Amino acid sequence: MVDALNLRNLAWALTTLFEIILFSYIIHRRVYRTHQAFTLYCVVALLQGVLVAIAYRYFGSQSIQYFNIAWGAQTLVVCARWLAVIEIARKLLNGYSGIWRMASRILFVAGAMILAYSMAVSRMRWDLMITSADRAVELCIGVFIVSLFLFARYYRLAISSLERQLAIGFCLFSCFWVINDSLYQHWGNSVSVLWEISGIFSLLASLLLWISAVRSATQPHYSTVRIPAVSMSARQYQELSQELDSRLKLLDSRLNHLLRSEDSRS
Amino acid sequence: MSLALALFILLAILLIILLAWAMRPSKKLSLTPDEVLATLSEERHYARLPQILQSLREDDTDFLLDRGRGELMSRLRDERRRIALRYLGYLEEEYQVLLEASRILATLAPELSAMGEYERLKRSLRFVLLCRYLRWRLRLRLQPWGVFGSISDMAGDMTLRLEMTSARLGERALMASDFPLFLEKGRRDSH
Numbered sequence: 511m512v513d514a515l516n517l518r519n520l521a522w523a524l525t526t527l528f529e530i531i532l533f534s535y536i537i538h539r540r541v542y543r544t545h546q547a548f549t550l551y552c553v554v555a556l557l558q559g560v561l562v563a564i565a566y567r568y569f570g571s572q573s574i575q576y577f578n579i580a581w582g583a584q585t586l587v588v589c590a591r592w593l594a595v596i597e598i599a600r601k602l603l604n605g606y607s608g609i610w611r612m613a614s615r616i617l618f619v620a621g622a623m624i625l626a627y628s629m630a631v632s633r634m635r636w637d638l639m640i641t642s643a644d645r646a647v648e649l650c651i652g653v654f655i656v657s658l659f660l661f662a663r664y665y666r667l668a669i670s671s672l673e674r675q676l677a678i679g680f681c682l683f684s685c686f687w688v689i690n691d692s693l694y695q696h697w698g699n700s701v702s703v704l705w706e707i708s709g710i711f712s713l714l715a716s717l718l719l720w721i722s723a724v725r726s727a728t729q730p731h732y733s734t735v736r737i738p739a740v741s742m743s744a745r746q747y748q749e750l751s752q753e754l755d756s757r758l759k760l761l762d763s764r765l766n767h768l769l770r771s772e773d774s775r776s
Numbered sequence: 777m778s779l780a781l782a783l784f785i786l787l788a789i790l791l792i793i794l795l796a797w798a799m800r801p802s803k804k805l806s807l808t809p810d811e812v813l814a815t816l817s818e819e820r821h822y823a824r825l826p827q828i829l830q831s832l833r834e835d836d837t838d839f840l841l842d843r844g845r846g847e848l849m850s851r852l853r854d855e856r857r858r859i860a861l862r863y864l865g866y867l868e869e870e871y872q873v874l875l876e877a878s879r880i881l882a883t884l885a886p887e888l889s890a891m892g893e894y895e896r897l898k899r900s901l902r903f904v905l906l907c908r909y910l911r912w913r914l915r916l917r918l919q920p921w922g923v924f925g926s927i928s929d930m931a932g933d934m935t936l937r938l939e940m941t942s943a944r945l946g947e948r949a950l951m952a953s954d955f956p957l958f959l960e961k962g963r964r965d966s967h
Contacts, residue, residue, distance in 0.1 A: 693785075757874050761871045
């Protein structure tokens with residue numbers, strides 16, 4: 511147990527160190543100019559580490575004060591993470607007004623549904639309430655980011671390397687956190703130290719990814735917004751889209767003819 | 777472990793797999809605006825369907841067997857199957873080009889209908905799956921070149937629809953004469 515506690519302290523120290531490195535790169539590369547929400551998230555995460563360490567030192571890990579401070583800070587971090595994820599989504603889709611309007615609605619509805627479902631199936635056990643809520647939010651973030659990438663892939667939208675890596679970091683962290691919370695709910699307090707350490711290590715992995723992304727970001731690279739400078743009117747789009755749809759339907763019907771021919775034969 | 781917990785873990789793993797899939801480099805079709813316009817104004821492969829269907833009819837080659845030329849008949853059928861496969865490939869290719877054009881349009885559109893996009897996605901998935909199914913059947917010679925139903929009716933129906941579509945497309949092409957320039961500008965600015 512002592513070893514585990516030492517490992518946890520080491521992991522904490524490493525996390526804080528990596529967060530400081532990330533923050534210094536954000537300042538050095540001036541990423542804060544284009545990614546305010548991500549910068550805010552880094553600041554909040556850094557402050558959380560300091561706050562939790564102080565609370566741990568003064569109140570001890572079993573005290574209610576420590577519990578309240580740790581989870582209160584975690585709530586702020588999750589909110590800041592949401593803002594950072596939404597910022598990435600906006601950067602990715604904002605230039606494509608039609609896609610952004612449609613995707614934002616779908617993404618938020620899907621997120622809300624996942625959140626509601628996660629809370630509904632998590633049975634109202636007060637002792638697990640916080641981890642259930644935490645898992646629901648993390649799952650929601652994961653679904654949001656994956657859906658965002660699926661949209662980008664479907665519409666062949668260009669994603670800058672910085673945004674891609676930031677989003678991957680958030681998504682992987684959220685997914686591992688969901689797994690972590692689920693295992694904790696099953697095994698209970700017997701794995702609490704391990705749960706905490708694996709949570710910290712997943713954050714470390716994400717931090718490494720973000721550091722690498724921010725470090726390799728150059729000014730023109732991340733300020734280039736790949737958006738079309740022209741847009742068409744709703745009427746123009748409607749006409750051309752209908753035409754495309756009719757052609758697609760026509761091809762579809764050709765295939766159906768071939769298939770029906772086969773069916774009638776067999 | 778309860779089912780709900782197992783589902784959460786599975787969902788998280790599924791998300792990681794989906795993320796990896798979404799990150800793969802896509803086979804990007806490099807469409808020029810002219811090609812996009814061509815997809816809207818040209819009719820390319822539809823008209824050949826009646827001939828393809830005709831060539832796949834068993835009775836079209838049966839006479840060779842009657843004359844003791846079984847080998848020639850099977851060679852001819854193999855050849856025709858290859859042509860049918862190629863036709864299928866063209867259909868699929870054309871479909872992909874149209875889809876690509878619709879994606880380019882979507883990036884320029886001020887408003888998209890979620891249902892419309894969903895329908896298009898659903899149709900394209902179905903199309904791809906059916907194409908693979910048909911190709912698989914043709915390759916495995918599951919196609920016995922049998923009765924193809926009323927081909928002439930089908931062809932007639934097709935011709936009628938094609939004529940209507942072509943006429944509409946012709947009008948559209950005239951209306952959209954500035955479309956390539958418009959798209960070209962959009963593409964230049966986005967790269």
